[in-house]
Amino acid sequence: TQLLEQSPQFLSIQEGENLTVYCNSSSVFSSLQWYRQEPGEGPVLLVTVVTGGEVKKLKRLTFQFGDARKDSSLHITAAQPGDTGLYLCAGDAGGTSYGKLTFGQGTILTVHP
């Protein structure tokens, strides 16, 4: 069974601060996705990374896939209250498990004005 360890579980910061969320595994993933979920809603895809070492930017969010495709990080610059939510990483192992996502435990981010 492939596991994704996500840290930290909780993050409470002030507006304007930077933060990084980590997603680690001992297993290799063919791709890794980051989602954001708000209360009462389903997760919404932010980005998919597929190549080892890949870096993708989405406005103030920077996503990185580790060289060995076992870990990933999400960095938010100058966080805003609108960034508040549950952030989830999810890996696709590929092969016979292609399309079946393994999710991390999530990081609950609160950005205070």
Add this chain to the structure above:
Amino acid sequence: GAGVSQSPSNKVTEKGKDVELRCDPISGHTALYWYRQSLGQGLEFLIYFQGNSAPDKSGLPSDRFSAERTGGSVSTLTIQRTQQEDSAVYLCASTLRLGSEAFFGQGTRLTVV
């Protein structure tokens, strides 16, 4: 419809009763997934359907859980003889094809009392 629709939004049931949760995927999406999410946590894979292939039931926690997808569209997740530990948010997602971007419904919050 424009998105994935789940019903009911909330369900409170007595321990031992059976429940049915419904998912209407995005029209034309060939793959449909069910996940379970405990409060503020990551998602636990339950089952997925892909086209006419046999479903992958590897995530179903017990034989009290079953799901079907009729006509390649609507899916129903059935939990028999509900237990308190079944209380969670049940999320459905659909993808255009296996491995493509997942679109989630808003979930059904199940409470077993």
